[in-house]
Every structure is written in C-alpha cells, then in structure tokens.
Amino acid sequence: MISQSSTVQESNRKPIRILVGGFFHETHTFLNGTTPWNAFRVIEGNAIHDVAGDASPLGGFLEFSTQRKWEIVPAIVASAIPSAILADETLEEFWKRFEKVWLSDSAKNLDAVYLVLHGAAVTQSCSDAEGEILKRIRFLPGGRELPIFGVYDLHANYSKNMAKYADGLVGYRENPHIDARESAIRAAELLERSIRRNQTPKQFLFQSSIVWPPTGTGTAYDPMRLLLTRARQMENENHDFWAINVNAGFAFADSIDTRVSFSVITEGSESDALTAMNELNEIATANADKGVVLERSMDSVMEELRQTPALNGAMIANHGPPIILIEPSDNVGAGAPGDGTGILRLLLKYELVNSAVCLWDPNSVAQLRNVAIGDLVNLELGGRGSPFDLGPVSISCKLLRLSDGHFELEDKQSHLASVCGNRFDMGQCAVVEHNGVTILLTTNRTPPMDLGQWKHMGIEPKRLSFIGVKAAVAHRRAYDPIARASFLIETPGPCQSRLTAFPYKHLRRPIYPLDSLPLAIN
Ligand SMILES: [Zn+2]
Numbered sequence: 309m310i311s312q313s314s315t316v317q318e319s320n321r322k323p324i325r326i327l328v329g330g331f332f333h334e335t336h337t338f339l340n341g342t343t344p345w346n347a348f349r350v351i352e353g354n355a356i357h358d359v360a361g362d363a364s365p366l367g368g369f370l371e372f373s374t375q376r377k378w379e380i381v382p383a384i385v386a387s388a389i390p391s392a393i394l395a396d397e398t399l400e401e402f403w404k405r406f407e408k409v410w411l412s413d414s415a416k417n418l419d420a421v422y423l424v425l426h427g428a429a430v431t432q433s434c435s436d437a438e439g440e441i442l443k444r445i446r447f448l449p450g451g452r453e454l455p456i457f458g459v460y461d462l463h464a465n466y467s468k469n470m471a472k473y474a475d476g477l478v479g480y481r482e483n484p485h486i487d488a489r490e491s492a493i494r495a496a497e498l499l500e501r502s503i504r505r506n507q508t509p510k511q512f513l514f515q516s517s518i519v520w521p522p523t524g525t526g527t528a529y530d531p532m533r534l535l536l537t538r539a540r541q542m543e544n545e546n547h548d549f550w551a552i553n554v555n556a557g558f559a560f561a562d563s564i565d566t567r568v569s570f571s572v573i574t575e576g577s578e579s580d581a582l583t584a585m586n587e588l589n590e591i592a593t594a595n596a597d598k599g600v601v602l603e604r605s606m607d608s609v610m611e612e613l614r615q616t617p618a619l620n621g622a623m624i625a626n627h628g629p630p631i632i633l634i635e636p637s638d639n640v641g642a643g644a645p646g647d648g649t650g651i652l653r654l655l656l657k658y659e660l661v662n663s664a665v666c667l668w669d670p671n672s673v674a675q676l677r678n679v680a681i682g683d684l685v686n687l688e689l690g691g692r693g694s695p696f697d698l699g700p701v702s703i704s705c706k707l708l709r710l711s712d713g714h715f716e717l718e719d720k721q722s723h724l725a726s727v728c729g730n731r732f733d734m735g736q737c738a739v740v741e742h743n744g745v746t747i748l749l750t751t752n753r754t755p756p757m758d759l760g761q762w763k764h765m766g767i768e769p770k771r772l773s774f775i776g777v778k779a780a781v782a783h784r785r786a787y788d789p790i791a792r793a794s795f796l797i798e799t800p801g802p803c804q805s806r807l808t809a810f811p812y813k814h815l816r817r818p819i820y821p822l823d824s825l826p827l828a829i830n
Contacts, residue, residue: 325379325380326379327383330424331438333348333387333428333429334463335430335431337392337560348387352384352385353382353409363729365488372493389640393430394437395431396433399440419455419503422457425464426463427558435565439469446473456474459480459494459495461485465557466557466571470511470571476499477511482527509573512572512585513585514570516568516589516592517593518568518821522639531595531596535588539553539554548575552585560643562813566815606654606658627662630792632795633774635797636780637650637696638694640753640756640778641755642803645668646693648690649689650801652690654776655745656703656742662774664746664747664767664772666754669750670736681707681709682707685704689701696802705742708739708741709766713752715760717730722757722786734751736751739766755782756783756786757779757783780803807821
C-alpha cells in the first residue's frame with residue numbers, strides 16, 4: 309500500500325493520506341472512583357482541522373501535514389487531565405468512534421496512521437490502553453500493513469504492545485513538557501521518512517527495574533539529564549537509529565509496565581538496539597538514587613529559612629520574590645485532586661503572611677456566589693478529594709474577589725498550552741483571605757503551570773512572600789523565574805514521592821526503590 313501511494317505521489321496525482329487519532333490520559337490508579345467518558349475533551353471529524361497550528365502535539369502534526377500537503381483523514385482525539393482509573397466505557401467509546409471512521413468511505417486508500425498518545429492510560433480492565441488501541445488497529449481491515457507513527461508523553465509506562473504494534477512512537481524529551489509539539493513534529497518527520505523511503509523501521513523495548521516518583525523525573529537534573537544526553541549521542545553515533553526514547557514512567561499508574569524504560573526506533577539490528585538500551589539501563593541503575601527525590605518536613609524547611617539570611621528576609625520583608633512551597637502529594641498534573649489542605653494548614657500554622665495557595669473547591673465557590681465583596685464568611689476549605697487528607701479546614705475568610713475563571717495563558721509554549729490550547733477554564737472562582745493567607749478557590753481542577761491563573765484574579769505572584777504550588781516538576785517553567793527559592797514540602801496526599809506508601813498490586817518486583825539494589829537485571 310505504501311509503495312503504491314509513493315509511486316502515485318511522485319507523479320503528483322494523489323496526495324499522501326493519513327488517518328489521525330488520539331487517546332490521552334495519565335491514569336492515577338490509587339485515587340478513589342473512576343474517570344468517565346464525559347471527563348474527556350473530544351475533538352472529532354472536521355473539528356480536528358481547527359487545531360492546526362496551536363501549541364498542542366496535534367496542532368504541530370497538523371501544521372506539518374499542511375506544509376507537506378498531506379491529506380488528513382480526521383478520526384477522533386480524546387484527552388482528559390490526569391485523574392482516577394478510566395472507566396471501561398472510555399476506551400470502548402473512543403474505539404467505537406475511531407473504528408466507525410476507519411470503516412467509512414472517507415478512510416479508503418490510507419497511507420499511514422498518526423496517533424497522539426500518553427502511554428500511561430489504564431482502564432478498569434486494561435492496564436495498557438495505548439497498546440490495546442494499537443493492537444486493535446492492526447486487526448482492522450487494512451490495518452496490518454499500514455505504518456503507524458505517533459507521539460507520546462515522557463511519563464509513559466511503555467508496554468510490549470506499544471513496541472510490537474506501532475512502527476515509530478516518539479516520546480517527549482523535556483520535563484516540564486515544553487517540547488510536546490516539537491516531539492509530535494519529530495514523529496511526523498519519521499513518518500515522512502518511512503513513506504519517502506518506503507521503509508518501515510522496527511521498535512525495540514527495554515524495561516528497567518526502576519520506578520521513580522515524578523519529582524525525580526525533571527530533565528534538567530540527573531538521572532534524566534544523563535540518560536537523555538547519552539541517548540542523543542547514541543543517535544548521532546549510529547544512523548540506523550531513527551530515535552531513542554527515554555521513558556521516565558508514571559509511578560502512580562499501577563501496572564505490569566510501570567517503570568523506567570527505553571525504546572529504540574531503528575532500521576538496524578536488534579542487537580545494536582539492545583546494546584544501546586543496556587547501556588542506558590546501566591546509567592539509570594548507577595544513578596537510580598538520584599531519581600528518588602523526596603519531600604522535606606516543613607519544620608526542617610522553616611529551620612533552614614530562619615538560618616539563611618537571604619531567605620529569612622522573605623518572612624520579615626513581607627514582599628516577594630516568593631519562596632515556592634511545592635506540594636507534590638497534591639500534584640494536580642499527576643491526577644491529585646488539588647484540594648489537599650496540607651500546605652494551607654502549614655501557611656496558617658507558621659503564620660506565613662503575604663502568602664497564597666490555590667484550592668479546587670467548587671462547594672466553597674458556590675457558597676460565596678451571593679456574598680458581598682469584603683464580607684466575612686465561615687468556610688470549610690478543601691480536604692474532600694483524597695482519603696489521605698486530614699479533611700476540610702474550617703476558617704472565617706474575607707471575600708476579596710469573584711470571577712468566571714477563564715484566563716488567557718501567559719506562556720503559550722507551556723505544557724498546559726500543549727494540553728488545553730491558549731485559554732484555560734478554572735470555572736467560577738473566588739479569592740478569599742484569612743490572617744494574611746490568600747486562597748484562590750476554583751470550580752475546575754487547575755494544574756499550576758501558568759501565572760495567568762493568579763494575575764487573572766488580580767494577584768501578582770511576584771509580590772507574594774510564599775506560594776503553595778501543587779506540582780512536582782511541571783510548575784518550574786512558570787515559577788522558577790520568579791522564585792527566591794523552592795522547597796519540596798511533605799504533606800499527606802495521593803502523589804507523595806515516598807512510593808512505599810502505595811499498595812502496589814501489579815508492579816513487577818523486584819523494583820527499585822521498593823526493593824533495594826542490586827537487582828537482577830531483566
Ligand atoms: Zn508527563
């Protein structure tokens with residue numbers, strides 16, 4: 309099928325036709341409840357064309373396709389922000405709609421398939437949703453022969469079926485994920501190479517015996533920095549390699565594939581690919597402890613602040629630049645609810661005035677709708693979304709501001725922009741204050757990846773002394789430039805970095821750091 313269309317394209321009679329789809333979810337299997345189909349943002353049919361040129365991976369792929377004059381057959385792209393295990397209906401509903409397009413007249417004479425995936429999607433019955441989708445495509449009429457390329461997230465728990473049933477899956481190389489769009493284009497370039505040369509590469513996978521919490525997967529730091537640097541060198545040393553992916557894994561999706569892994573797209577031998585991946589595994593193993601980045605107690609951080617003149621100033625001066633108190637346990641970008649009261653309790657306990665934190669709390673926002681600005685209200689703040697939390701904080705707050713919560717992203721290159729486009733909807737919002745602690749209450753869960761979230765509400769984050777941020781790494785691009793200092797703070801929550809806190813059932817053992825090194829290499 310490829311050779312036919314290549315011949316036709318050379319004579320300029322018929323453009324290359326690519327079917328486009330996507331299924332994107334990072335699943336936290338330790339959260340209560342399930343994520344239903346209606347939690348997904350679904351783009352189907354011709355609406356897919358409207359995404360061309362935006363900051364998302366799909367936007368990047370579509371822009372590339374336009375430049376190459378490829379004809380796009382739009383199927384369905386479904387994405388949801390990280391949350392609890394996917395209800396089975398999500399995969400089945402996606403598949404029903406995808407298959408319908410595939411079997412329709414519009415999908416005749418395809419040359420390839422391009423997919424936007426995450427790599428850590430888990431449903432009630434399937435621990436490897438992406439592998440399952442790829443497998444099902446191969447069993448559709450004509451699916452066995454078509455090249456399947458696509459892009460996926462650096463936090464993928466890359467599976468054997470992803471390697472077996474796709475031809476060229478390209479992962480992000482940056483965390484925070486500022487390169488999601490660029491990675492989608494790299495995958496499209498490989499697809500173009502495959503079509504032009506009428507050559508289908510092979511994929512090989514090596515799964516390590518290491519799992520890192522998200523706090524340890526920032527690419528500006530070792531071990532990810534070391535691994536990614538070596539992977540780029542290997543690509544330059546051996547031109548058979550079309551791409552080498554370093555997959556950090558997603559520790560909170562409990563599956564047999566949950567771990568750090570490496571995958572190679574190559575036109576060369578399996579033994580060359582294995583040699584390269586073995587070396588990467590040795591680097592990962594030798595530096596495994598550097599990926600276990602744990603939170604600190606607030607007591608020890610307060611002690612450090614008191615003893616460090618430059619930082620102590622933040623508490624005395626009562627103005628910015630702010631000290632960022634990072635709360636990975638309630639990391640919204642990894643599926644946590646964002647209503648954890650850990651940091652709020654610490655801001656109140658240590659009387660950190662001129663401070664702020666954002667909480668997902670639709671109940672309190674609804675309660676505040678009919679309150680006059682400046683009035684005092686008794687609120688039960690947060691603490692409902694996770695069994696790890698101590699429960700709502702009861703305090704009397706002054707209402708400062710209400711808003712519809714729609715804001716324009718300040719940073720159009722951010723990971724948040726790659727997921728949601730140029731605007732984000734926090735839902736109805738309220739800003740309240742108690743003893744110098746400002747609390748932004750949202751109706752929708754909002755990952756802290758863009759300062760527009762604060763500015764939109766009339767709060768200048770640079771002038772704050774302390775900001776509580778519910779993230780692990782993804783906030784860095786927005787907050788590092790304005791921060792006096794940052795600390796990872798230990799609070800109870802579903803995304804804490806101490807992985808021994810989680811009741812893993814499916815994770816293949818032994819695995820570091822749950823089991824100690826040295827481990828038998830698989
Ligand atoms: Zn990710």
